[in-house]
Structure formats: structure tokens, C-alpha cells
Amino acid sequence: xxxxxxxxxxxxxxxxxxxxxxxxxxxxxxxxxxxxxxxxxxxxxxxxxxxxxxxxxxxxxxxxxxxxxxxxxxxxxxxxxxxxxxxxxxxxxxxxxxxxxxxxxxxxxxxxxxxxxxxxxxxxxxxxxxxxxxxxxxxxxxxxxxxxxxxxxxxxxxxxxxxxxxxxxxxxxxxxxxxxxxxxxxxxxxxxxxxxxxxxxxxxxxxxxxxxxxxxxxxxxxxxxxxxxxxxxxxxxxxxxxxxxxxxxxxxxxxxxxxxx
Numbered sequence: 214x215x216x217x218x219x220x221x222x223x224x225x226x227x228x229x230x231x232x233x234x235x236x237x238x239x240x241x242x243x244x245x246x247x248x249x250x251x252x253x254x255x256x257x258x259x260x261x262x263x264x265x266x267x268x269x270x271x272x273x274x275x276x277x278x279x280x281x282x283x284x285x286x287x288x289x290x291x292x293x294x295x296x297x298x299x300x301x302x303x304x305x306x307x308x309x310x311x312x313x314x315x316x317x318x319x320x321x322x323x324x325x326x327x328x329x330x331x332x333x334x335x336x337x338x339x340x341x342x343x344x345x346x347x348x349x350x351x352x353x354x355x356x357x358x359x360x361x362x363x364x365x366x367x368x369x370x371x372x373x374x375x376x377x378x379x380x381x382x383x384x385x386x387x388x389x390x391x392x393x394x395x396x397x398x399x400x401x402x403x404x405x406x407x408x409x410x411x412x413x414x415x416x417x418x419x420x421x422x423x424x425x426x427x428x429x430x431x432x433x434x435x436x437x438x439x440x441x442x443x444x445x446x447x448x449x450x451x452x453x454x455x456x457x458x459x460x461x462x463x464x465x466x467x468x469x470x471x472x473x474x
Contacts, residue, residue, distance in 0.1 A: 215248030219270070220255065225263040225419035226412065227256045234271025240330050241279030241288055246304040253311040263419035263426055265315065266411050267338055268322040274347065277329025283356065301361045305330060309363040312337035313434065316427040318418050322411035323347040323398065328386075329356075333364035336371050339430070341397065342411050344404040347389045349397060351377070355384040370437060372397050422460030 219230040229252050231238035233245075240246065256262045269275055282288035289300045312319060312334075321327075321338040326348040335341050335349070343349075351368060353360050360368075360381070369377040376395045380387070389401045402410045418426065428451040436444045455461050 215244065215251070217245045218248045218252045220252050222262065223412070224416070225261060225423075226266065226415040227259075227262050227264070228266040228268065228408075228412075229253070229256075231267075231269045231275055234269075234273070236279070237271070237273035237276035237326070238269040238331070239276045239279050240305060240308075240334075241282055243289075243304055246308055250307050250311045253308075253315055256317060257315050260423070262317060263421075263423050264415040265317050265319045266322050266408075266415055267312075267319060267334070268408065268411070269324050271325075272346075273325040273331070274321075274323045274327040275331030275334050276326060277331045277352070280356075283358075305362045308334070309337055309367070313363075313367075316430055318415075318426060318430055320411050320415055322407050323349070324404070324407055328352055329360075330362050330364075333360060333362050333367055335397075336364065336367040339433075340399055340414070341371075341392075342407065342414070343389045343392055343398040343401045344407040345389050345401055346404045347392065347398070347401075348386050349392050350384060350386040351380040352384040352386070354382060422458065422464060424458045424460055425455055428455060 217232055219232045221228045221230070229249070233239065253265075256265050279288060282290045289304050290297060292300070319338040319340070321335040321341045323335055323341060323343040325344065325346050327335050328348070328350050329352045332349045332351055351360065351364055353364070359365070365381065368380065372380070372395050387395070387397065389398070392398045393401050400410075432444070432448055432451060435447055439447070
């Protein structure tokens with residue numbers, strides 16, 4: 214596994230840590246994109262994993278793209294307009310697809326600034342918990358660019374179209390309490406407690422049957438763009454599968470046994 218992404222597993226929970234604190238965990242190279250996609254794929258393929266936490270090392274969660282690459286037209290910003298489009302497709306957009314399509318519940322533990330692509334990276338996760346030191350911004354417009362990583366699709370699904378438009382058109386930075394007020398995060402905790410809080414939540418999630426968790430995650434994702442009829446059909450199909458899993462049978466028996474006492 215790449216040094217940029219630390220992969221740590223505790224029981225059924227995997228923590229992925231972006232590990233370039235000197236660069237504030239900026240996403241700037243193909244190797245970094247590939248490392249994060251590979252870590253997500255590793256968790257997806259491991260039947261022992263039930264939940265994933267994503268966080269950053271040091272003082273920042275992720276500061277977004279590398280400004281020097283933009284200045285010198287290198288890295289993802291290098292080449293012709295067609296090259297840059299393909300750089301995004303091969304690079305950071307693969308992170309969006311990998312995280313969004315991950316069957317496992319995901320928690321972004323936002324330990325500090327999550328700016329630009331860093332903000333969008335949190336929106337690729339299911340749940341966002343913020344340190345009281347977190348700062349978040351959809352700041353692309355400040356640099357005269359657009360959200361090339363999928364933020365224009367992701368952010369409205371998290372905070373609604375009006376707030377997403379406000380954030381996108383102004384590039385304003387939100388502090389942790391402002392992020393909480395608009396639903397960008399679901400809770401704010403003291404900085405020193407962030408990872409403990411994220412792990413406690415992840416453990417509560419991971420305590421539930423794995424097949425049901427993965428199918429419930431998929432239903433939530435598919436339901437965001439399906440017609441009701443299609444969503445109901447998928448829900449019924451998944452429910453039929455769930456009824457025949459050993460985990461369901463054991464859970465029902467344990468619940469009924471507990472009621473007898």
C-alpha cells in the first residue's frame with residue numbers, strides 16, 4: 214500500500230488516512246489517486262470489513278488540488294484541454310466512483326480544513342463528522358475553475374441545491390458549526406475526540422449484519438436517482454435475499470430469545 218494512504222483495520226472497521234501532512238494532504242498526483250482507489254477497492258473486496266473511516270494526517274483533512282500544478286500546467290493540469298479532461302477521468306474522478314460505489318458504509322472524520330476537492334471528498338462518503346477545527350469550502354470559483362471531481366453532482370445531494378449553489382458561487386469557507394447548520398456534517402465534536410467518536414460510530418454500524426449493511430447502502434445510493442417503482446423492485450429483491458442470510462436468521466432468533474427473558 215502507498216505511503217500516501219495508511220490502511221489500518223481494527224476489528225471490522227478500516228481507517229484510511231491521507232498521509233502527506235506537509236502538503237496538507239493535497240491530491241495532486243496520479244500515484245495518490247491510484248493509492249486511494251486501491252485502498253477503497255481493498256476494503257470493498259475484504260469480507261471481514263463492515264465500515265470505512267476516511268481522515269487526514271496532521272492539521273488538514275485535504276486541502277484540495279496542488280496550486281503549483283495549476284500555475285505551471287503540470288500534473289493533472291498539464292497538457293491540452295483534452296489532456297486535462299482525460300487526466301481528470303483517469304485521476305480524481307476514479308476516486309469519486311470508487312468511494313460512491315463502495316458497498317460499505319463510509320464516515321469522513323474531518324480533522325481540519327477540507328477545501329475544494331477535499332470538501333468534495335467528504336461528500337463522497339455517507340456520513341461526515343467534523344472536528345471543531347474543521348473548515349470546509351467549495352472554493353473552485355475562487356481560482357477561476359469548476360468542480361472537476363464531481364462536486365456539482367455530490368454537494369446538492371448533501372446540502373440541497375440552494376446551499377450548494379451558494380457555496381459553489383461564493384467559494385465561502387464554512388466553519389464547523391456552519392457546516393453543521395446546513396447539514397454538510399451530522400455532528401461536530403472536540404478535535405481531540407474526533408477519531409474516537411468516528412470509531413465508536415463505525416463500531417456501532419459494523420456490529421450489524423454485513424450483508425444487510427451492504428445492501429442497505431446500495432439501496433440508499435440507487436434510491437437517489439431511481440424512480441420509486443424501480444427502487445421498490447430493488448428493495449423487494451434485496452429483502453428476499455436478506456431473509457435467507459444466516460445473519461438474519463441468527464438475529465431473529467437472538468431477538469426472540471431475549472424477549473422471553
